[in-house]
Amino acid sequence: MGAPLERRLQFVTGKGGVGKTTVAAALALLLARRGKRTLAVEMDAAGRLPALLGGATSRTPQEIRPGLHVLAVDGRTALEEYLGMIIPVKRLLASVFSSRVYQYFVAAAPGLKELMTVGKIWYEATREEAGRPAWDAVVVDAPATGHGLQYLRMPQAAMEAFGAGLVQREARRIVELLRDARTTAVHLVTLAEDMPVTEALEARTEITEKLELPLGYVVVNRFHDRHFAPDALARLGAAVARASGAEHALLESVAARAAEEQGWSDINAEHRARLTAAVGGVVTLPYVFAEEFDVGSVAQLSELLEGAIGGGRAAARRAR
Amino acid sequence: MTLAELVQGRRVIISAGSGGVGKTTVAASIALWGALTGRRTVVLTIDPARRLATSLGLATLGSVPHRIAPELLAGQGLAPTGALSAMMLDQKGAWDALVERHAPPDARDRILANPFYQHLSQTFAGSHEYMAIEQLCALVESGEFDLIVVDTPPTRHALDFLEAPRRIGDFLDRKIIKWFVRPYFSAGWSVVLAMNRTAGFVLKRLEQATGISALVEISDFFSSMSGLFENFQTRIARAYEVLRGPETAFVLVTSPEEQVLGDAEYLTSKMAELQMPLAGVVFNRVHPEVRIARRRGAAGDPDVAPDDTAQVEALVARAVGAGDDARALARNFADYQLLARGEWLRIDHFRRGLSRRVPVALVPNFERDVHDLRGLAAMHGALFGAAVA
Numbered sequence: 001m002g003a004p005l006e007r008r009l010q011f012v013t014g015k016g017g018v019g020k021t022t023v024a025a026a027l028a029l030l031l032a033r034r035g036k037r038t039l040a041v042e043m044d045a046a047g048r049l050p051a052l053l054g055g056a057t058s059r060t061p062q063e064i065r066p067g068l069h070v071l072a073v074d075g076r077t078a079l080e081e082y083l084g085m086i087i088p089v090k091r092l093l094a095s096v097f098s099s100r101v102y103q104y105f106v107a108a109a110p111g112l113k114e115l116m117t118v119g120k121i122w123y124e125a126t127r128e129e130a131g132r133p134a135w136d137a138v139v140v141d142a143p144a145t146g147h148g149l150q151y152l153r154m155p156q157a158a159m160e161a162f163g164a165g166l167v168q169r170e171a172r173r174i175v176e177l178l179r180d181a182r183t184t185a186v187h188l189v190t191l192a193e194d195m196p197v198t199e200a201l202e203a204r205t206e207i208t209e210k211l212e213l214p215l216g217y218v219v220v221n222r223f224h225d226r227h228f229a230p231d232a233l234a235r236l237g238a239a240v241a242r243a244s245g246a247e248h249a250l251l252e253s254v255a256a257r258a259a260e261e262q263g264w265s266d267i268n269a270e271h272r273a274r275l276t277a278a279v280g281g282v283v284t285l286p287y288v289f290a291e292e293f294d295v296g297s298v299a300q301l302s303e304l305l306e307g308a309i310g311g312g313r314a315a316a317r318r319a320r
Numbered sequence: 321m322t323l324a325e326l327v328q329g330r331r332v333i334i335s336a337g338s339g340g341v342g343k344t345t346v347a348a349s350i351a352l353w354g355a356l357t358g359r360r361t362v363v364l365t366i367d368p369a370r371r372l373a374t375s376l377g378l379a380t381l382g383s384v385p386h387r388i389a390p391e392l393l394a395g396q397g398l399a400p401t402g403a404l405s406a407m408m409l410d411q412k413g414a415w416d417a418l419v420e421r422h423a424p425p426d427a428r429d430r431i432l433a434n435p436f437y438q439h440l441s442q443t444f445a446g447s448h449e450y451m452a453i454e455q456l457c458a459l460v461e462s463g464e465f466d467l468i469v470v471d472t473p474p475t476r477h478a479l480d481f482l483e484a485p486r487r488i489g490d491f492l493d494r495k496i497i498k499w500f501v502r503p504y505f506s507a508g509w510s511v512v513l514a515m516n517r518t519a520g521f522v523l524k525r526l527e528q529a530t531g532i533s534a535l536v537e538i539s540d541f542f543s544s545m546s547g548l549f550e551n552f553q554t555r556i557a558r559a560y561e562v563l564r565g566p567e568t569a570f571v572l573v574t575s576p577e578e579q580v581l582g583d584a585e586y587l588t589s590k591m592a593e594l595q596m597p598l599a600g601v602v603f604n605r606v607h608p609e610v611r612i613a614r615r616r617g618a619a620g621d622p623d624v625a626p627d628d629t630a631q632v633e634a635l636v637a638r639a640v641g642a643g644d645d646a647r648a649l650a651r652n653f654a655d656y657q658l659l660a661r662g663e664w665l666r667i668d669h670f671r672r673g674l675s676r677r678v679p680v681a682l683v684p685n686f687e688r689d690v691h692d693l694r695g696l697a698a699m700h701g702a703l704f705g706a707a708v709a
Binding site: 015016017018144194226228229232235236238239240243247249250251253254257258260261289291292293 | 626635645650653655658691
């Protein structure tokens with residue numbers, strides 16, 4: 001089993017609001033920087049992943065910088081593509097896609113769209129070009145609801161629910177790939193706060209025990225870690241009381257921001273300790289202060305990620 | 321208009337927005353304010369943080385309103401002249417309740433055990449939103465409350481909630497359901513085959529590809545549920561009546577981070593189109609930016625510029641002594657100023673797309689998580705201009 005970063009298929013999961021998409025973008029950038037032909041996949045065409053990497057949404061793999069492509073995958077398009085492969089007559093397909101019974105079938109068949117989405121990702125991850133894999137790394141930004149796990153659940157469910165047929169056979173192949181710790185890593189992003197940690201622990205149990213998928217890194221994002229000397233804060237407090245006018249207002253704000261940062265640092269430390277006690281090692285990404293979280297911030301985060309994962313190992317690999 | 325006037329004047333407040341912005345907390349805080357200002361209030365919350373749930377006495381709660389004990393409020397120094405109730409939306413439970421209420425007794429168990437039903441009730445897009453609206457209608461009709469505050473399920477977009485009834489309406493379109501309810505349908509696609517050879521050919525391939533079991537389940541489900549769908553369009557019409565009613569107001573809860581802050585103009589026009597206008601906006605977890613008016617030459621008031629880090633550091637150094645401590649404090653202040661400036665630019669841009677009549681409230685980022693009644697009350701100053709004593 002290789003290091004998680006060496007695996008070809010990497011899912012980034014986590015609850016909405018934890019910065020999952022920015023971590024996925026940073027990860028894709030890191031892999032591309034290491035010389036891997038990388039595909040960054042978003043499962044929501046309205047997502048921010050391509051923008052964070054400096055590109056635009058695309059339904060076909062689109063190169064946005066050397067070695068880094070982006071792709072948006074959605075279930076309906078994936079299903080149409082899939083049917084296009086099994087029914088090669090274009091005119092027939094067009095009339096079916098426009099029929100309401102078909103629309104209804106797609107909306108109603110349990111998990112079909114989710115299955116097709118994962119199937120399309122599987123297709124890209126295993127596709128070969130000129131006798132070698134088309135991609136060295138496929139990074140998937142999973143949807144925010146339910147940690148994005150409903151998608152990873154689906155191939156297994158389809159394998160059990162659908163009767164013998166093409167889909168069941170394909171579902172089995174997808175499940176085999178997803179469960180293979182040599183090729184797949186499921187990363188879990190969270191914040192070091194009360195509910196997020198509790199929910200991350202639940203998600204981790206589901207990933208490893210129920211879905212039996214290989215867990216990659218547990219990433220603690222937006223970690224506040226600044227502590228100020230108590231005697232300095234006391235002197236600052238005394239100065240606030242003494243000062244007047246603009247100086248008073250400014251010093252008071254300096255003290256308030258210090259208290260705010262220290263408050264969050266304490267919360268983060270407490271909950272990261274709880275998480276670490278339960279999962280072992282975690283990868284910590286510090287809070288990035290920025291006026292606007294843009295392409296530059298992603299590059300910064302990507303370097304922080306490299307350092308947090310183990311810059312030493314990476315440097316050794318580059319030297320070889 | 322202020323947010324206080326808005327909440328005072330309406331009976332239903334719907335807190336909408338994407339996930340992870342503190343929507344549940346804001347909804348609970350608005351509800352507490354309603355109770356403190358003398359109204360019989362209920363908050364319908366979805367997936368609340370556990371500690372907030374515990375402090376509201378929600379841990380043992382099902383999907384019925386639960387009055388929060390006055391002693392619990394008094395213990396936190398709060399003396400409401402109204403009453404505060406809370407309930408949690410149990411999404412799966414709400415579907416089951418709907419089936420139990422409306423399905424014929426003999427079909428009930430068959431529906432509840434149907435794999436397609438189980439899938440639909442848990443994952444069909446819009447079903448959670450729709451169930452929240454169902455619950456809201458029931459609360460409105462009960463007449464037990466003067467103020468109903470609804471926390472909506474986390475969606476990618478606030479509009480998803482508003483469109484849920486229509487989407488579920490399309491889904492349960494009777495013309496299409498008829499296809500699936502025909503008993504011979506589950507035996508195969510024979511009807512379609514006979515009607516249209518082209519579609520029949522492809523659907524047959526679909527059936528081979530996916531396995532027929534799914535289709536049998538779907539057909540069986542709709543046969544069992546057919547009685548329930550008879551009055552579904554009426555229910556959806558009723559839901560829109562409540563959502564579009566003059567007593568209902570939509571309040572967008574958002575954070576000033578760029579990820580969640582969409583285009584106000586787009587949102588406003590879309591909501592107007594749906595006849596559910598945006599009535600108020602709450603920016604949650606806002607960082608304050610310090611801006612000090614320069615008063616050159618003012619006696620005894622040295623000129624200080626919050627954005628000049630060297631100057632700030634010198635000032636802090638005079639207070640705490642020069643060195644690492646002063647540097648760290650000044651650097652921290654500068655970082656928060658940077659954050660605040662970005663937030664203010666985005667908030668300002670957003671406000672420009674809003675009508676002047678829409679009140680906007682800014683809730684500051686607190687030092688700690690808000691998770692108890694005292695914390696909810698502490699938000700009132702920012703939301704309503706003043707706390708209720």
